[in-house]
Amino acid sequence: MTLARPRTLFQKVWDGHVVSPATADTPAVLFIDLHLIHEVTSPQAFAALRERGLSVRRPDRTVATMDHSTPTTPLAAGARAVILDPQAATQVRALEENCAAFGIPLYPLGHERQGIVHVISPELGLTRPGLTIVCGDSHTSTHGAFGALAFGIGTSEVGYVLATQCLLAWPPKTLAITVRGRLSRGVTAKDLVLAVIGRIGVGGATGHVIEYRGEAVRALSMEERMTVCNMSIEAGGRAGMVAPDETTIEYLAGRPFAPKGAEWDAAVARWQTLVTDEGASFDQEAVLDAADIEPMITWGTNPGASIPIRGTVPEPAGDASIARALAYMELVPGQQLLGRRVDVAFIGSCTNGRLSDLRAAASVFAGRHVADGVRALVVPGSQQVKKQAEAEGLDRVFREAGAEWREPGCSMCIAMNGDRLEPGRYAVSTSNRNFEGRQGPGGRTLLASPLTAAAAAVTGRVTDARELMR
Amino acid sequence: MDPFRVLIGRTVVLPMDDVDTDQIIPARFLKGTTRTGLGQGLFADRRYGADGTPRADFPRNRPDAAGATVLVTGRNFGCGSSREHAVWALMDQGFRAVIGPSFADIFRGNALKNGLLPIAIPAEAHARLAAAEDASVTVDLQAQEVALPDRTHVRFTVDPFARHCLLEGIDEMEFLLSQESAIAAYERTHEEPSGRGTSQGRT
Ligand code: SF4
Numbered sequence: 278m279t280l281a282r283p284r285t286l287f288q289k290v291w292d293g294h295v296v297s298p299a300t301a302d303t304p305a306v307l308f309i310d311l312h313l314i315h316e317v318t319s320p321q322a323f324a325a326l327r328e329r330g331l332s333v334r335r336p337d338r339t340v341a342t343m344d345h346s347t348p349t350t351p352l353a354a355g356a357r358a359v360i361l362d363p364q365a366a367t368q369v370r371a372l373e374e375n376c377a378a379f380g381i382p383l384y385p386l387g388h389e390r391q392g393i394v395h396v397i398s399p400e401l402g403l404t405r406p407g408l409t410i411v412c413g414d415s416h417t418s419t420h421g422a423f424g425a426l427a428f429g430i431g432t433s434e435v436g437y438v439l440a441t442q443c444l445l446a447w448p449p450k451t452l453a454i455t456v457r458g459r460l461s462r463g464v465t466a467k468d469l470v471l472a473v474i475g476r477i478g479v480g481g482a483t484g485h486v487i488e489y490r491g492e493a494v495r496a497l498s499m500e501e502r503m504t505v506c507n508m509s510i511e512a513g514g515r516a517g518m519v520a521p522d523e524t525t526i527e528y529l530a531g532r533p534f535a536p537k538g539a540e541w542d543a544a545v546a547r548w549q550t551l552v553t554d555e556g557a558s559f560d561q562e563a564v565l566d567a568a569d570i571e572p573m574i575t576w577g578t579n580p581g582a583s584i585p586i587r588g589t590v591p592e593p594a595g596d597a598s599i600a601r602a603l604a605y606m607e608l609v610p611g612q613q614l615l616g617r618r619v620d621v622a623f624i625g626s627c628t629n630g631r632l633s634d635l636r637a638a639a640s641v642f643a644g645r646h647v648a649d650g651v652r653a654l655v656v657p658g659s660q661q662v663k664k665q666a667e668a669e670g671l672d673r674v675f676r677e678a679g680a681e682w683r684e685p686g687c688s689m690c691i692a693m694n695g696d697r698l699e700p701g702r703y704a705v706s707t708s709n710r711n712f713e714g715r716q717g718p719g720g721r722t723l724l725a726s727p728l729t730a731a732a733a734a735v736t737g738r739v740t741d742a743r744e745l746m747r
Numbered sequence: 748m749d750p751f752r753v754l755i756g757r758t759v760v761l762p763m764d765d766v767d768t769d770q771i772i773p774a775r776f777l778k779g780t781t782r783t784g785l786g787q788g789l790f791a792d793r794r795y796g797a798d799g800t801p802r803a804d805f806p807r808n809r810p811d812a813a814g815a816t817v818l819v820t821g822r823n824f825g826c827g828s829s830r831e832h833a834v835w836a837l838m839d840q841g842f843r844a845v846i847g848p849s850f851a852d853i854f855r856g857n858a859l860k861n862g863l864l865p866i867a868i869p870a871e872a873h874a875r876l877a878a879a880e881d882a883s884v885t886v887d888l889q890a891q892e893v894a895l896p897d898r899t900h901v902r903f904t905v906d907p908f909a910r911h912c913l914l915e916g917i918d919e920m921e922f923l924l925s926q927e928s929a930i931a932a933y934e935r936t937h938e939e940p941s942g943r944g945t946s947q948g949r950t
Pocket residue numbers: 344345393394395414416626627628686687690691708709
C-alpha cells in the first residue's frame with residue numbers, strides 16, 4: 278500500500294475545488310463556494326454580464342452588502358441612514374438594482390445583518406473551513422482564519438465568478454509562518470501581524486498563500502485569527518490560512534448559516550481533516566518568537582514600516598523610500614513616536630472592528646476621557662457587532678469618554694464616505710493601510726492595535742497602552 | 748479586446764518602489780459605476796497640488812511625457828487594494844505596458860485581463876531603463892522580449908494562458924464559459940452544501 282503524499286492545508290482545500298487541473302498552457306479552473314460582493318467593485322462586473330446576456334450562475338452562493346461608501350453618522354433610534362453624496366447614492370442604488378435583477382441576497386443599509394463584508398460573513402456562519410471564498414476586495418484574506426482559501430479578486434474576475442462560479446488560477450506557492458510561544462500581556466493579534474509584515478516585508482509573501490502556525494497562533498481566538506489573516510495581503514500574500522480546530526468549531530456552532538444536526542456532525546468531521554499533514558513541505562518558511570513581539574506601531578507609508586511602540590523611527594541611510602515616507606509623515610529619524618501628539622483615533626475596520634476589539638478599546642476608555650483636541654471614532658464592523666456592544670454597555674463607555682459611537686461601515690479606513698482625516702493630521706488607526714492619503718488626502722496614519730489607539734485617544738499622544746492597564 | 752502583439756512606445760519613469768493602488772487611484776475616485784473616465788484620478792495626489800494645479804515635479808506632467816504609453820516603475824507595483832480601477836485609470840491615460848522589477852499579484856492579474864501588459868525584468872536592465880527618461884522601447888509579446896533604447900534586448904515571461912489571450916484578443920470569460928460541462932459535473936459530484944437552506948439562515 279502506498280501512503281498518500283503529505284499535503285498542506287492549502288493543498289487540501291485547493292485540490293478539493295479543482296474543476297479541471299492546470300496544464301502547461303492553461304490555468305486550473307477552480308470552483309468558488311462563496312462569492313461576497315459590495316457596492317464599489319461590482320457594478321462594472323454586472324455591466325459585463327449584461328453586455329454578454331449572461332445570468333448569475335449561483336445566486337445561492339453569492340451574498341451582497343454595502344459598506345465602503347455608506348455613511349456611519351450616528352442615527353437616532355429607528356432613523357434611516359441617508360446617503361448625501363450623490364455618487365455614493367448611485368453606486369448603492371446600482372447594487373440594490375443588480376441584486377434584485379439577478380436574485381442575489383443583499384443586506385442593505387439598515388438591515389440587521391449589514392456591515393463590513395469581511396465582518397458579516399464569518400459572524401453569519403457563511404465563512405467556514407475548507408471553502409473557497411472570493412470578493413472584489415483584497416482583505417478577503419480575512420476568511421482564511423477559518424481554514425478557508427479566501428482571496429481578493431479584481432472586477433473582471435467578479436464578473437467571471439458571477440457568470441461561472443469559477444476562476445482561473447495557477448497554483449500559488451506556500452509560506453509557513455510559525456509563531457512560537459505565547460504573546461505577552463498587552464500584545465495583541467494586530468501587533469503580531471504587524472511584526473510579521475515588518476519581518477518579511479510588504480512584498481514578502483507575493484505569489485504565496487500563508488499558513489500561520491505555532492503555539493501563539495493556536496492560542497488566538499477566531500476574531501484574533503481574523504485580524505492576522507486580514508493583513509496577509511499587506512505582506513503581498515495571496516491568502517492567509519489557519520487550520521481549523523476546537524476554537525473554530527466552537528465559534529461556528531449555532532451561527533445562522535452553519536450546518537445543523539447531522540450535517541453539522543459531517544461538516545465537523547470534514548473540518549478536522551483540514552490540517553497540514555506531518556511531512557508536508559512549504560515553499561518558504563519563517564519563524565518568529567511571540568515573546569519578542571512588542572506592541573507595534575507604524576511610522577511610514579506602508580504596513581511594513583513598523584516599530585515597537587518604544588522604538589525609534591529609522592534613519593533613511595540612503596534609502597529613498599524611507600526618506601520619502603519620513604517627509605510625508607513629517608517625522609524625524611532617530612526619534613521615538615512615543616509621546617508624539619495625535620489628532621484622531623480611529624477604532625474600527627475589517628481588521629479590528631469586531632466585538633473583542635471594541636471590548637479592548639473600552640477597557641482603556643473606561644473611567645477616562647478623550648484628550649482635548651482629539652477626535653475619537655469608534656465604528657463597529659457590523660450591525661451585529663453594534664448590537665452586541667450595546668448589549669454590553671460598551672457604547673456608553675465610549676460616549677461617556679467623549680468618543681463617537683458610529684454606525685457600521687468601512688468609514689475612515691478608506692475615507693470614501695466622508696469620514697476623513699484632514700491634511701497633515703495624525704491618526705492612530707486600527708485599520709490596515711497607512712498608504713499616503715488612504716484615510717484622507719494628506720492625512721498621516723499610524724497603524725496600531727485597538728489598545729494603542731484607545732490609549733492615544735485618552736492621552737492625546739502615542740502611548741504604550743500597557744502603562745494604562747491595571 | 749484588441750490583440751496585443753507589438754508595442755512601440757515612449758516611457759515615463761516613476762522611480763518608486765511599492766506604489767500602492769491607493770496612490771495609482773485614490774479611493775474618492777472609485778464612486779462611479781462604469782470603467783470609463785478614471786484617468787482623471789490617475790496618481791491624483793501626486794499629479795496635482797492641493798489647489799488642483801499640476802505639479803511640475805511629477806514625471807507624467809512634463810510636456811514630453813504626455814504621449815508616453817509605457818510606465819517604468821519600481822518593485823512591487825500595484826500592491827494594496829484589489830481595485831481594477833487602477834488598471835482602468837492607467838489605460839484611460841494611454842498606458843499599455845508597465846515595466847518594473849516585480850508586481851503585486853492582484854494588480855498583475857487585473858492588468859493582464861484588460862490588455863495592460865505588466866513586464867517584470869531583472870534589476871540590472873530595469874536600472875538602465877529607469878535612468879533613461881522619455882526613451883523609446885519596443886515590446887514584443889510573442890517573443891517575450893523588450894528592446895531597450897541602448898539596443899539591448901531583455902527577456903520577460905508572461906503566464907502562457909494570459910499571453911495567448913492577449914495575442915488573440917480574447918478574454919478569460921470565454922474560456923470559463925467553454926468549461927460549462929466540467930463545471931456542471933463538479934457541481935453534481937463535489938460541491939459542499941452552501942448551508943443556505945436552513946431556516947435560520949434563509950436569506
Ligand atoms: S474596512 Fe477598510 S480594508 Fe476593510 S473592507 Fe472596508 S475599506 Fe477595505
